[in-house]
Amino acid sequence: MHMNRTFLAIIFSLAAGFAAGAWTTVATPPSGSQGDSRHTAGAFDAAAPLEDRIAALEQAVSGERDARLVLEEQLHGLYAELERIDSPEMNELMRTLAETSQAREQARVQQAGRRDRGARMQDRKDMRVGQLVAGGFTEDRARQILEFEDETRMTALQAEYEARRNGETFNRWDWASDYQASLREQLGDADFEKYLTAQGGQASVTVREVIGASPANRAGLRPGDQILSYDGKRVFGMNDLKSMAFSGDPGEDVIVDIERNGQRMQLVLPRGPLGITGSGGGMGVRSPFGG
DSSP: OHHHHHHHHHHHHHHHHHHHHHHHHHHSOOTTOOOOHHHHHHHHOTTSOHHHHHHHHHHHHHHHHHHHHHHHHHHHHHHHHHHHHTSHHHHHHHHHHHHHHHHHHHHHHHHHHHHHHHHHHHHHHHHHHHHHHHTTOOHHHHHHHHHHHHHHHHHHHHHHHHHHHTTOOOOHHHHHHHHHHHHHHHHOHHHHHHHHHHTTOOSSEEEEEEOTTSHHHHHTOOTTOEEEEETTEEOOSHHHHHHHHTSSSTTOEEEEEEEETTEEEEEEEESSOOOEEEEEOOOSSOOSOOO
């Protein structure tokens, strides 16, 4: 309503201006006009004959009345338009249009978000391919590795699903180890090492702590050493090392290849627990378990 009052005030101001303009227009003929010189002279010449001045005044009043009638007709039309704008039907229509516009904008934003998520997922896959190619694989081989990753992850998910349905215990750590073992078997040791290092993973075991009075301590292992192989077999993580150390004949001598400060060297340890803590075997990829 406040807006309508303001609007009406503007209209009345314009109407007054139009009326004044109409009077002036009638009383003052355009430049170069060839109108009745007798009446025109009476409008401005106080010394003109009375008859001429009365005729000029009548002409001006008639023109002002015609202009006022036109303005009144236009004002009535504006009043009707304002009433239509302020009607409940028009308000409901405007509300519906606003809601529709808002819903369309929300749908557009959601659709753009879905496209962005899809693009990000594709970008991530392309990034993984690029990492593997930079690590020494061909693009076709890189895509084969990613396909095998997906197959192995789905196998892990299916195994977890079946275990839960049957009320069985499911150990994710064991399956994660199996997941890595499956990839290693599929790729072979040389390509598996490239696979790990290409993605920021670690392709050896880093010794973090050597327990006193342990076989490792007696053999000369030190924190920071990198264990590369055990009994001639490549070591990529602590699970590998433990599995190899606990197999075979207990106490037999085993050659362990290590790297210390950039220098390769060999140590001899008895098969069995080494007495160290360490890290390694990180694949630099996401867990095999998802939704």
